[in-house]
Amino acid sequence: MLNIAVFASGNGSNLEVLLNTPFKNGKIALVVSNNPKAYALERAKNHQIPSIAIPRCDYPSQQAFEECILKHLKEHHIDCIVLAGFMLILSPFFIQHFPNKIINVHPSLIPAFCGEGFYGIKVHEAVLQYGVKVSGASVHFVNEIVDGGQIIAQKAVSISKQETPQSLQKKISALEHKLLPKGVQILINQTIQAKRK
Numbered sequence: 117m118l119n120i121a122v123f124a125s126g127n128g129s130n131l132e133v134l135l136n137t138p139f140k141n142g143k144i145a146l147v148v149s150n151n152p153k154a155y156a157l158e159r160a161k162n163h164q165i166p167s168i169a170i171p172r173c174d175y176p177s178q179q180a181f182e183e184c185i186l187k188h189l190k191e192h193h194i195d196c197i198v199l200a201g202f203m204l205i206l207s208p209f210f211i212q213h214f215p216n217k218i219i220n221v222h223p224s225l226i227p228a229f230c231g232e233g234f235y236g237i238k239v240h241e242a243v244l245q246y247g248v249k250v251s252g253a254s255v256h257f258v259n260e261i262v263d264g265g266q267i268i269a270q271k272a273v274s275i276s277k278q279e280t281p282q283s284l285q286k287k288i289s290a291l292e293h294k295l296l297p298k299g300v301q302i303l304i305n306q307t308i309q310a311k312r313k
């Protein structure tokens with residue numbers, strides 16, 4: 117059984133879906149948040165899953181912050197990581213500890229409307245401002261390029277004339293809830309294969 121850590125900064129609706137999904141050969145073993153007020157932490161408690169809040173501002177540097185996260189991941193024997201609404205960018209120092217073992221869900225059709233500064237509702241605002249007619253959700257591997265790793269799964273939605281950032285967020289969130297569990301199972305399968313090599 118692989119141990120999976122889910123990183124979430126806010127509501128945690130994606131986390132909730134993962135907590136309710138039975139995975140083959142893997143389980144959610146830890147929830148990490150940079151935000152002590154994240155509702156995601158509450159969701160973890162409700163499912164009796166260990167959780168920890170590690171605010172970035174408690175640490176003098178990004179590396180010190182990430183070293184603290186790594187220490188907790190080691191304590192919980194974490195094999196792979198899912199970024200599910202984690203609003204901080206992890207540095208190459210952190211990522212190299214989990215090569216091809218971190219996935220992320222992003223609320224647009226990568227490579228559009230992604231990268232630094234594109235997160236949460238800001239993505240949907242930018243999409244509507246540009247006037248594109250479709251958007252969607254992407255699940256991808258995390259490498260040192262922000263939102264630049266290999267795409268695992270993507271789904272599109274069309275944008276209606278009366279669309280608002282909030283209505284688009286709702287539509288795309290529903291897509292994410294379908295895509296992310298599939299992405300997590302692929303992550304588990306690939307991690308197990310890599311272990312065997």
Ligand code: GAR
Pocket residue numbers: 124125126127128129130131200201202203221222223234235236239289292
């Ligand atoms: C999701 O839409 C996720 O794609 C997005 O934050 C939301 C979190 O929702 N992530 C990013 O924007 C990261 N770049 P949730 O807390 O309800 O799961």
